[in-house]
Amino acid sequence: xxxxxxxxxxxxxxxxxxxxxxxxxxxxxxxxxxxxxxxxxxxxxxxxxxxxxxxxxxxxxxxxxxxxxxxxxxxxxxxxxxxxxxxxxxxxxxxxxxxxxxxxxxxxxxxxxxxxxxx
Numbered sequence: 001x002x003x004x005x006x007x008x009x010x011x012x013x014x015x016x017x018x019x020x021x022x023x024x025x026x027x028x029x030x031x032x033x034x035x036x037x038x039x040x041x042x043x044x045x046x047x048x049x050x051x052x053x054x055x056x057x058x059x060x061x062x063x064x065x066x067x068x069x070x071x072x073x074x075x076x077x078x079x080x081x082x083x084x085x086x087x088x089x090x091x092x093x094x095x096x097x098x099x100x101x102x103x104x105x106x107x108x109x110x111x112x113x114x115x116x117x118x119x
Contacts, residue, residue, distance in 0.1 A: 004036060004057050007083050011035050012115035019094075021106030033118055034090075041065055062098065063090070086117040 014032035017024035027045075035042040036055060043051040051070035058064055063079040065072070078098035082089045091099040095109025104112040 004038070004055065005083070008036050008081070008088070010037075011118040012088050013118035014113055015116050016114040017112065018104045019111045020104060020108060024111075034113075034115055043070070065092075088115040088117070089113070090115070 012034040014028050014034070015025075017027055030045045031047070032050075033044050035044070039054055039056065041051075041053060041055045042049060049070070051067060051072050053065055053067040053069065053072065056064045056066070061080055061082070063081055065077045065079060067073045067075050067077075076096070078093045078096070080091050080099050080102065082102065089102055090113050091102045091104065092111040092113070093099045093109065094111050097109065099110050102112060104110040
């Protein structure tokens with residue numbers, strides 16, 4: 001496992017989301033922010049902490065989130081990511097299976113989120 005790539009460190013504001021084939025972009029107005037720093041992640045909704053834990057970078061384009069506080073406590077969620085300038089796309093394997101594609105069709109157990117870098 002290696003440290004996070006430099007470009008991932010920072011605050012990311014959700015701008016689009018899909019969960020198991022359902023559009024979840026209605027969460028965007030709640031100001032969902034993902035913060036990645038060092039070996040940790042924090043998720044907040046409107047400034048209130050919703051989830052936090054450790055983040056590892058096991059391979060290029062991959063992350064593992066391990067929840068320590070909130071609804072994902074004790075879970076490890078494998079993810080793939082794509083960084084494109086000030087945009088970050090993450091596909092979360094909520095079923096514990098590492099995603100192979102940036103898709104979240106119905107029944108997949110995947111959550112696909114696009115973030116914009118947030119100051």
